[in-house]
Amino acid sequence: MSTRTIPLPHAPPLPDYRHWPTALGSTGDSIQALYIHIPFCTHKCDYCDFYSLAGHQDQVDGYLDAIERQMQREVDFFGPIAPSTIFIGGGTPTLLSPVQLQRLMEAIHRYCDTSRVEEFTVESNPNTFDADRAAVLAAAGVNRLSFGAQSFHLAELAMLNRDHDPQSVGRAVRLARNAGIGNLNIDLIYAVPGQTLGSLTDNLDRALELDTTHLSCYGLMYEPNTPMTARARRGLVQRVDEELELEMMRLVAERLRQAGFKRYEISNWAKTGWACRHNLHYWNASDHLAWGVSAAGHSGGVRWKYVSSLHRYCDAIKRACLPLAEMECLAPGIRWAELAVLQLRLADGIDLAGFERRTGLPAAGMLSEIINKYQSHGMLDTAAASRGQMALTDAGVAISDSIFADVFAALGARFTT
Numbered sequence: 001m002s003t004r005t006i007p008l009p010h011a012p013p014l015p016d017y018r019h020w021p022t023a024l025g026s027t028g029d030s031i032q033a034l035y036i037h038i039p040f041c042t043h044k045c046d047y048c049d050f051y052s053l054a055g056h057q058d059q060v061d062g063y064l065d066a067i068e069r070q071m072q073r074e075v076d077f078f079g080p081i082a083p084s085t086i087f088i089g090g091g092t093p094t095l096l097s098p099v100q101l102q103r104l105m106e107a108i109h110r111y112c113d114t115s116r117v118e119e120f121t122v123e124s125n126p127n128t129f130d131a132d133r134a135a136v137l138a139a140a141g142v143n144r145l146s147f148g149a150q151s152f153h154l155a156e157l158a159m160l161n162r163d164h165d166p167q168s169v170g171r172a173v174r175l176a177r178n179a180g181i182g183n184l185n186i187d188l189i190y191a192v193p194g195q196t197l198g199s200l201t202d203n204l205d206r207a208l209e210l211d212t213t214h215l216s217c218y219g220l221m222y223e224p225n226t227p228m229t230a231r232a233r234r235g236l237v238q239r240v241d242e243e244l245e246l247e248m249m250r251l252v253a254e255r256l257r258q259a260g261f262k263r264y265e266i267s268n269w270a271k272t273g274w275a276c277r278h279n280l281h282y283w284n285a286s287d288h289l290a291w292g293v294s295a296a297g298h299s300g301g302v303r304w305k306y307v308s309s310l311h312r313y314c315d316a317i318k319r320a321c322l323p324l325a326e327m328e329c330l331a332p333g334i335r336w337a338e339l340a341v342l343q344l345r346l347a348d349g350i351d352l353a354g355f356e357r358r359t360g361l362p363a364a365g366m367l368s369e370i371i372n373k374y375q376s377h378g379m380l381d382t383a384a385a386s387r388g389q390m391a392l393t394d395a396g397v398a399i400s401d402s403i404f405a406d407v408f409a410a411l412g413a414r415f416t417t
């Protein structure tokens with residue numbers, strides 16, 4: 001089983017837009033979601049491995065020029081697009097001035113048919129959000145905001161090297177509501193070095209007091225090449241041990257369920273009806289376009305990623321080149337095994353009959369051994385199983401990586417020669 005990777009040159013010249021691989025072959029009609037990446041931040045947090053740049057605000061206008069050109073070219077290639085969700089992430093999109101945000105919003109409305117948009121999210125750091133930005137976003141149809149709070153404890157924020165204070169989160173939430181944007185997410189991180197069950201409980205309570213529709217709670221990841229990982233490797237910070245991290249995961253589940261939230265994905269919690277529709281597109285492997293430096297798109301089993309260099313991205317766009325870093329035509333085994341693993345992240349899990357209709361793979365039979373094994377150990381939800389779904393229990397979530405590996409191997413094996 002293999003994935004066909006289309007080789008791309010690592011040095012200029014990059015392919016130009018006329019040479020966008022015909023393998024893509026899809027039209028704008030299939031595009032369900034649109035992502036736009038804004039890479040600018042006030043500073044770099046120690047755990048961050050997103051493509052983001054501190055102190056380059058003088059390059060924002062040039063970057064917006066490049067994004068607009070990219071929008072025009074991709075709409076020319078794919079045909080008109082009418083996504084149901086738009087997500088502007090980063091980086092810190094609200095680091096853009098109100099005038100720059102207004103310009104970006106106007107470009108989106110110029111190049112996309114936004115009449116079908118159900119959910120339009122912008123990510124923000126609480127200390128970069130104000131009434132003027134809120135007004136610009138609300139007027140442009142943004143109806144969801146996602147605030148990176150991470151913690152309400154100064155010591156934990158310092159450990160993560162965040163640059164906002166805990167009070168700014170509540171202030172940002174109030175400003176959003178005053179502007180008429182009520183669908184709000186707060187991001188929290190647990191298993192921060194030095195964190196205790198007590199301080200995590202306090203973080204959850206402080207987030208719940210803000211009465212948002214959605215909470216994302218992630219365990220701290222030690223990504224390669226981040227200052228946090230380097231510090232942990234040199235023994236300068238003490239990682240939370242596995243046992244305590246599991247207790248923290250259980251605490252998050254218990255506290256958020258008590259407060260009326262439902263876990264609809266491993267790290268994502270929402271009140272009824274407020275799951276993030278954009279991210280659901282990702283977990284269901286829907287076709288989506290992605291614009292901007294380091295952004296990653298997917299269409300019809302082909303996925304691609306743009307270069308992670310602001311200079312290379314802007315330069316390529318100026319020369320009418322595709323700023324591609326990589327592109328893969330997924331072999332069916334990989335494509336459908338990945339889809340199964342993505343769906344298994346969701347509370348509804350894999351609808352086995354629906355999966356077979358979409359992929360042609362008899363998933364119920366192919367996964368029966370795995371289902372029996374994990375169900376007998378309480379890792380799969382028996383009520384969901386009676387409805388023909390394969391879905392994780394809380395205990396299953398705790399060992400999800402092992403289950404994912406088994407599912408991937410079972411579905412992918414069919415294509416192994």
Ligand code: SF4
Pocket residue numbers: 040041042043044045048049050052090091092125148
């Ligand atoms: S604000 Fe977000 S994107 Fe920017 S450096 Fe921090 S974690 Fe990374």
